[in-house]
Amino acid sequence: MPEFVWRAAQAxxxxxxxxTEAAASAAVLRQLRERGLTPxxxxxxxxxxxxSAVPGRRTxxxxxxxxxxxxxxxxxxxxxxxxxxxxxxxxxxxxxxxEMSHKPSVGALLGTILEDVKGGAPFSRALSAHRExxxxxxxxxxxxxxxxxQMSQVLERLVEHMERLRALRESVVSATxxxxxxxxxxxxxxxxxxxxxxxxxxxxxxxxxxxxxxxTRIVMLLGQVFRSYGPVLLPVLVLVxxxxxxxxxxxxxxxxxxxxxxxxxVLGPLLLKYELTLFAxxxxxxxxxxxxxxxxxxxxxxxxxxxxxxxxxxxxxxxxKEGTRMVAAMQATQVFEPLxxxxxxxxxxxxxxxxxxxxxxxxxxxxxxxxxxxxLTLLEPILILVLGVLIAAIIVSILLGILSVNDLAQ
Numbered sequence: 001m002p003e004f005v006w007r008a009a010q011a012x013x014x015x016x017x018x019x020t021e022a023a024a025s026a027a028v029l030r031q032l033r034e035r036g037l038t039p040x041x042x043x044x045x046x047x048x049x050x051x052s053a054v055p056g057r058r059t060x061x062x063x064x065x066x067x068x069x070x071x072x073x074x075x076x077x078x079x080x081x082x083x084x085x086x087x088x089x090x091x092x093x094x095x096x097x098x099e100m101s102h103k104p105s106v107g108a109l110l111g112t113i114l115e116d117v118k119g120g121a122p123f124s125r126a127l128s129a130h131r132e133x134x135x136x137x138x139x140x141x142x143x144x145x146x147x148x149x150q151m152s153q154v155l156e157r158l159v160e161h162m163e164r165l166r167a168l169r170e171s172v173v174s175a176t177x178x179x180x181x182x183x184x185x186x187x188x189x190x191x192x193x194x195x196x197x198x199x200x201x202x203x204x205x206x207x208x209x210x211x212x213x214x215x216t217r218i219v220m221l222l223g224q225v226f227r228s229y230g231p232v233l234l235p236v237l238v239l240v241x242x243x244x245x246x247x248x249x250x251x252x253x254x255x256x257x258x259x260x261x262x263x264x265x266v267l268g269p270l271l272l273k274y275e276l277t278l279f280a281x282x283x284x285x286x287x288x289x290x291x292x293x294x295x296x297x298x299x300x301x302x303x304x305x306x307x308x309x310x311x312x313x314x315x316x317x318x319x320x321k322e323g324t325r326m327v328a329a330m331q332a333t334q335v336f337e338p339l340x341x342x343x344x345x346x347x348x349x350x351x352x353x354x355x356x357x358x359x360x361x362x363x364x365x366x367x368x369x370x371x372x373x374x375x376l377t378l379l380e381p382i383l384i385l386v387l388g389v390l391i392a393a394i395i396v397s398i399l400l401g402i403l404s405v406n407d408l409a410q
Contacts, residue, residue: 003045004028008037009088009096019045038086040079040100068105068133074162076106081155090151091117109133122146136299137282144289154289161285168277168365175372179379186387193394195230198223205401216401219394251307258306266378270371271306273364276335278303279313281361287354294321309335326353339363 001021006028008016016037022028025042032039076097083093094114101107109130116126124143127134138158145154198219205212205220212220226233247253262268282303286296297317304310312333319329327345330336340360347356 005043005045006032006039007041008032008039009083009092010037015040015096015099033086038083038088040083040096065104068103068109070162070166072103072106073133073138074159074166076101076110077155077162078159081152081159084152084155090123123151137286137303140286140291140295140299141289144286144291148290157285157289161281164281164361164365165278168274168368171369172274172372175376179376179383182380182383182387186383186390189387189391191226193391194219194223194226198394198398199227201398201401213397213400213404215393215397216404219397220401255307258308262306262308266371266375270368270375272309272335273368273371275304275306275309276340277361277364277368278305280340280357280364284354284357284359284361287357293326293353 001023003019003021004025005019006017010016020028020031022031025044028042029039032042079097079100080093083096084090088096091114094110094117098107098110098114101110112129113123113126116129117123122143124139124146127139127142131139141154141158142151145151148154202220202223205216248257261271279300283296283300286299287293291299294317297320301310301313301317304313312335316326316329316333319332320326324332326348327341330341330344343356343360344353347353
């Protein structure tokens with residue numbers, strides 16, 4: 001019968017480990033729960049390294065000294081949700097997380113939160129001291145869980161929300177990876193041609209002067225410029241890139257850059273739908289957990305990264321506060337499509353605005369993924385064609401020069 005190594009938490013938060021023979025891991029989980037333990041990990045001994053299979057012995061791992069990141073917040077939220085759902089008290093669950101943490105920065109963060117909770121502060125207030133990490137959305141979701149007494153369910157929805165946003169961002173990043181590689185190959189190819197291939201023919205064309213065809217002379221001139229000023233061009237390009245990055249991070253530069261992106265033919269509509277997806281999913285999740293509409297609108301608006309788009313969305317909360325219907329406030333922004341407006345109209349009539357906003361987020365998410373695939377289908381051959389034309393132009397210009405040399409020799 002297979003043997004399993006397990007790790008579980010007692011009701012007081014203490015961790016216990018052991019080995020159990022069972023037919024499957026599900027049987028081990030059932031036995032641990034019958035003993036009043038909260039399972040944390042169950043591993044098959046046969047699939048583990050020999051050193052790791054010994055209870056109480058931990059394999060040496062490199063200490064991660066990096067600061068707390070969004071992925072760490074997602075991980076601890078997932079683990080905390082599991083422990084609370086299993087019946088562990090909040091302070092005991094936090095102690096288990098601290099003991100399980102292999103990252104000092106995460107352990108220190110959880111230790112500070114635990115001290116605040118032990119001092120009598122609500123969990124949401126303990127998180128508020130680290131607002132830059134958790135954000136208003138996370139904190140208000142936890143506050144709604146405290147008010148409703150459904151903290152584990154709220155944390156589960158938080159995990160689902162963060163997973164969806166992470167998947168959306170990763171799909172966007174993955175979609176831009178291949179075009180970026182193509183662009184890098186194009187740049188490297190041009191550098192190789194101008195820096196190493198073209199100079200090989202300069203001696204051959206040295207005495208021909210104006211007898212060379214115009215394309216050949218242009219390519220030879222580009223090769224000379226690149227060879228003479230190449231060491232200077234790289235620092236200049238780095239400096240220009242740094243200045244451009246600083247300008248884009250300034251308030252005025254950020255607005256102009258985002259305006260330019262929204263105005264692009266294919267990319268602009270995709271960016272708009274991407275930002276509206278963040279807004280709709282945040283608003284739907286908050287409303288689904290009992291957060292008041294005005295508070296949810298303020299928080300959901302802050303999740304939108306585009307400053308120009310955030311301005312009309314920020315007008316919705318004051319309009320709703322003055323008695324305007326949600327549908328009318330959305331129409332006044334002039335950023336939502338008729339489908340979004342109709343979904344919210346149905347939600348208002350049925351009292352289900354939150355589920356309708358979540359449904360809208362799913363629709364927009366699918367539109368973004370489909371639009372990215374279509375844009376890549378168009379962009380990839382264009383990049384390949386441009387790269388081929390540039391390299392072919394250099395080769396043809398050199399061949400024209402060689403043919404002109406042969407003509408003069410005859």
